[in-house]
Structures are given as C-alpha cells and as structure tokens.
Amino acid sequence: MVIEFSGGRVIVSPQEVLVKLSSGVSLYAMVDDLRMLSAGNIMVADGGAVRWHLALDDANQLADIAECLGIDID
Template sequence: MVIEFSGGRVIVSPQEVLVKLATGVSLYAMVDDLRLISAGNIMVADAGAVRWHLTLDDETQLADIAECLGIDIG
C-alpha cells in the first residue's frame, strides 16, 4: 500500500514500512519497531539506537497504516 502525505510517500507492507520524503531522505522500519500514536497522527520507529518519527496529515492515513500492518493505534 502506498499512502501519499504532504511530506512524501509511505510505502507499507505487512512486515515493514518505507518512508520516502520529498527531500530525498528515506526512512525504514520493521513492523515490530513501530508505534502509531493517535494524538498528533504520529508514526514512531524505535529500533534501539535508531529512532525516528513522522507526523502524518490526518487520522485516516494513520488508520490505513494500522490496518495494513495489523497493529493498534495508541
């Protein structure tokens, strides 16, 4: 699944997420390292030493990602 947002694209598969930002930067995370936070529509990746977060445009994008990954929104 590909989700377009104001900063680029989020490419979601059942095991992983790849974010391609409009600036040319790419962010990657496995589903086990992701959290979805409803307050602010934020996707957080935390794999120990590597951490990043992304603010999505709206709750629909967050819900679509949660459904594809099969994870809950906190």
C-alpha cells in the same frame, strides 16, 4: 500499499515500512519497531539504532497504515 502525504510517500508491506520524503531522505523500519500515536497522527519507529517519528496529515492515513500492518493505535 502506498500512502501519499504532504511530506512524501509511505510504502507499507505487512512486515515493514519505507518512508520516502520529498527531500530525498528515506526512513525504514520493521513492523515490530513501530508504534502509532493518535495524538498528532504520529508514526514512531524505535528499535535498536533506528529512531524516528513522522507526523502524518490526518487520522485516516494513520488508520490505513495501522490496519495494513495489523497494529493498534495508541
């Protein structure tokens, strides 16, 4: 699944997420390292040496990603 947002694209598979920002930067995380936060529509990656967060445009984008990954939104 590919979700377009104002800062680029989020490419989601059942095991991983790849974020390609408009600036050319790419962010990667495995599903086990991801959390979805409803406050601010934020996707957080935190595992090992990976630490980043991304604010999405709206709650629908967050819900679509969470559904595809099979994880709950906090």
